[in-house]
Amino acid sequence: METQVHGKSVFFSTGGAKFNNAERTIIFIHGAGMDRTVWSMQARFFAHHGFTVVNLDLPGHGKSEGPACATIEEYSDWLCELIDCLDLHRVSIVGHSMGSLVALCSGAKLEKKIQKIALLGTLPKIQVHPDLLTSAMNNKHGAFETIVGWGVGRKAQIGGHKAPGSWIAGASMRLLETSKPGVLGNDLNACNVWEGGLESAGQIKCPVLLLLGEDDRMTPPKGTKELTKALHNSETIILHGAGHMMMTEQPDQTIETLSDFFE
Amino acid sequence: MTSMGNIFEFDTLSLHAGQSPDSENGSRAVPIYQTTSYVFKGVDHAASMFNLERPGHIYSRISNPTTAVLEERISALEGGVGAVATASGHAALVLGILTIMGQGGHIVASSALYGGTHNLFSHTLPRFGITTTKVDPRDVDGFRSAIKPETRLVFGETIGNPGLEVLNIPAIATVAHEAGLPLMLDSTFATPHLCKPFDHGADLIVHSATKWLGGHGVAIGGLLVDGGKFDWENSGLFPTLTEPYDGYHGLDFVEEFGPQAFIMRARAEGLRDFGACMSPTTAFHILQGIETLPLRMEKHVRNAREIAEFLGGSDAVEWVVYPELDDHPDKALASELLPKGAGSMIAFGIKGGREAGKTFIERLQVWSHLANVGDAKSLVIHPASTTHQQMDADTMKKAGLSEDLVRLSVGLENIDDLKADLKQALRAATIRKVV
Numbered sequence: 001m002e003t004q005v006h007g008k009s010v011f012f013s014t015g016g017a018k019f020n021n022a023e024r025t026i027i028f029i030h031g032a033g034m035d036r037t038v039w040s041m042q043a044r045f046f047a048h049h050g051f052t053v054v055n056l057d058l059p060g061h062g063k064s065e066g067p068a069c070a071t072i073e074e075y076s077d078w079l080c081e082l083i084d085c086l087d088l089h090r091v092s093i094v095g096h097s098m099g100s101l102v103a104l105c106s107g108a109k110l111e112k113k114i115q116k117i118a119l120l121g122t123l124p125k126i127q128v129h130p131d132l133l134t135s136a137m138n139n140k141h142g143a144f145e146t147i148v149g150w151g152v153g154r155k156a157q158i159g160g161h162k163a164p165g166s167w168i169a170g171a172s173m174r175l176l177e178t179s180k181p182g183v184l185g186n187d188l189n190a191c192n193v194w195e196g197g198l199e200s201a202g203q204i205k206c207p208v209l210l211l212l213g214e215d216d217r218m219t220p221p222k223g224t225k226e227l228t229k230a231l232h233n234s235e236t237i238i239l240h241g242a243g244h245m246m247m248t249e250q251p252d253q254t255i256e257t258l259s260d261f262f263e
Numbered sequence: 264m265t266s267m268g269n270i271f272e273f274d275t276l277s278l279h280a281g282q283s284p285d286s287e288n289g290s291r292a293v294p295i296y297q298t299t300s301y302v303f304k305g306v307d308h309a310a311s312m313f314n315l316e317r318p319g320h321i322y323s324r325i326s327n328p329t330t331a332v333l334e335e336r337i338s339a340l341e342g343g344v345g346a347v348a349t350a351s352g353h354a355a356l357v358l359g360i361l362t363i364m365g366q367g368g369h370i371v372a373s374s375a376l377y378g379g380t381h382n383l384f385s386h387t388l389p390r391f392g393i394t395t396t397k398v399d400p401r402d403v404d405g406f407r408s409a410i411k412p413e414t415r416l417v418f419g420e421t422i423g424n425p426g427l428e429v430l431n432i433p434a435i436a437t438v439a440h441e442a443g444l445p446l447m448l449d450s451t452f453a454t455p456h457l458c459k460p461f462d463h464g465a466d467l468i469v470h471s472a473t474k475w476l477g478g479h480g481v482a483i484g485g486l487l488v489d490g491g492k493f494d495w496e497n498s499g500l501f502p503t504l505t506e507p508y509d510g511y512h513g514l515d516f517v518e519e520f521g522p523q524a525f526i527m528r529a530r531a532e533g534l535r536d537f538g539a540c541m542s543p544t545t546a547f548h549i550l551q552g553i554e555t556l557p558l559r560m561e562k563h564v565r566n567a568r569e570i571a572e573f574l575g576g577s578d579a580v581e582w583v584v585y586p587e588l589d590d591h592p593d594k595a596l597a598s599e600l601l602p603k604g605a606g607s608m609i610a611f612g613i614k615g616g617r618e619a620g621k622t623f624i625e626r627l628q629v630w631s632h633l634a635n636v637g638d639a640k641s642l643v644i645h646p647a648s649t650t651h652q653q654m655d656a657d658t659m660k661k662a663g664l665s666e667d668l669v670r671l672s673v674g675l676e677n678i679d680d681l682k683a684d685l686k687q688a689l690r691a692a693t694i695r696k697v698v
Binding site: 013015016035036037040041043044045048062063141144145146147148149152154155157158159160161162163164165166167169170171172173174175177178251252255 | 265266267268269270271279280281282283311314315316317318319320325326327330331332334335336338339342343344345346347348490491492494496512513514518519520521522523526530
């Protein structure tokens with residue numbers, strides 16, 4: 001489905017069901033260099049279980065027109081604009097990695113509209129190694145390899161995925177390879193420079209779920225202590241054996257945890 | 264770390280990819296889930312799986328835990344995004360074709376094809392409205408000029424059969440992509456150990472897993488692997504992937520599954536409706552083979568190189584075709600695309616033609632005379648006296664064959680035993696000719 005924000009085309013999937021902004025809505029926000037398809041199972045599940053789903057391609061990602069936003073604040077402002085454009089009123093946000101920062105930032109701004117927030121693979125401050133940042137800025141394939149190597153958990157690197165025949169490491173690589181030049185570097189830089197995580201967390205009153213991967217080497221669970229202290233109403237669930245890409249590595253467990261949280 | 268970002272290397276993935284030790288019993292080997300169906304956790308869980316909202320197994324025609332390990336393993340080895348296992352290599356080929364085209368579709372294919380593929384393209388698919396134009400595999404411009412508005416696929420074999428032509432994958436892929444078409448390759452003769460076609464521009468790969476992947480001549484099976492690189496939407500020629508599908512409540516595969524769109528449709532529609540699935544026991548046998556694929560391929564290649572050299576020095580041999588030989592037209596291409604070796608198939612011409620070939624075959628003891636390739640055991644066939652015996656010399660020539668052609672699939676036996684057996688059979692064939 002397409003709409004416009006600031007005169008630019010925005011694409012989102014509805015998970016295979018009709019868009020109805022009168023229903024409770026879940027907005028899914030992907031991470032750096034990714035697109036909506038990382039949420040394919042979750043989007044389809046919630047779209048057929050009582051929610052309207054807005055499974056977004058952020059600006060400059062997937063099928064949404066560019067350019068990508070340069071900062072987390074810009075992504076958040078863009079999201080707030082989109083929520084207004086779609087006339088959404090009962091909104092929950094699910095954000096992964098960079099998307100979790102956008103969710104945090106937006107949750108602080110949209111207190112009255114946001115019902116619940118789920119942060120997957122998150123930290124209050126996502127620091128990016130300078131070498132990775134440089135490599136991504138220069139569109140080096142090595143940046144994709146580092147993201148896949150570190151992002152996909154060790155268990156999923158061997159496989160045994162519940163979606164038959166699906167090779168998650170390969171699918172993650174293809175997504176990054178199809179990102180527009182410079183987008184991964186732009187996104188990693190946006191994460192790296194954002195300092196507002198704890199301040200935003202302190203302004204959020206709605207329930208917040210932290211869904212973390214036990215084997216996440218990009219945003220390790222131990223780094224969320226300050227975030228949980230800053231949040232007023234949060235719970236943390238750690239998925240056993242999952243890496244940073246928990247929604248693709250363990251789609252079923254992610255669905256069940258989110259389902260419990262949203263019910 | 265590999266170029267796919269995987270922290271494990273090829274030989275590790277050959278042994279492990281796709282399998283976690285069974286959580287209930289700790290089985291280290293891949294268990295054979297000999298079951299047709301799977302108990303649902305509840306009504307809603309069942310409905311969610313049928314609607315592709317949740318992963319899991321419903322019915323073994325569509326997926327099975329044992330075959331899923333094989334599918335993941337070949338995806339990992341080829342560097343793809345997913346795979347579907349099928350009843351045979353041919354089933355994988357048909358599944359791949361029918362996932363992206365229907366009546367009115369057209370294929371541009373290399374003319375160097377396995378006989379079964381030749382039959383499918385020339386005689387069977389036309390009955391269903393799908394036609395093929397065949398092009399010399401070395402004629403890159405020929406591929407370009409054969410593309411029509413209704414073309415939906417460019418097809419070739421990584422190493423051709425029986426001429427052992429090495430396909431210029433990067434060049435043919437460029438031609439295909441410039442026309443908004445995917446390149447599908449039959450990579451059976453290469454296996455991912457020798458060539459990874461996705462790295463060179465191919466979009467889809469089919470394997471007859473019966474051959475080197477299984478490697479022991481005990482199971483028939485096929486694999487269809489999706490590279491996940493082709494931009495179906497941008498091409499605009501593939502409505503089965505980019506428009507709502509009534510067979511799944513209006514599901515748009517590219518919109519929902521992105522780089523896995525093709526393989527999701529191949530399973531959700533193709534296995535469901537055509538039903539050419541692989542049995543779990545077959546998947547187990549092929550997995551056993553893949554565990555030793557790197558080791559076996561190294562020796563297959565080592566033996567093949569020695570046999571090619573041996574035949575080149577034999578007085579009873581007119582000519583030898585092996586892509587690493589100096590007089591092979593694709594030698595440079597083979598060294599670029601197949602740096603670990605150009606496979607273990609060899610064709611040669613025996614002096615004395617059809618009769619000498621027949622005698623040679625009958626005198627062999629270690630080499631097995633049969634219609635297969637890619638076994639651990641060395642295999643041989645003389646087309647003029649077997650598969651093509653009803654053809655005269657002119658007809659065979661048009662098919663790219665000659666009366667003196669002998670095809671070898673070099674196995675893993677001791678190289679001296681293989682040479683000795685060839686030597687005595689060649690001598691017998693020569694003596695008989697002289698007498």
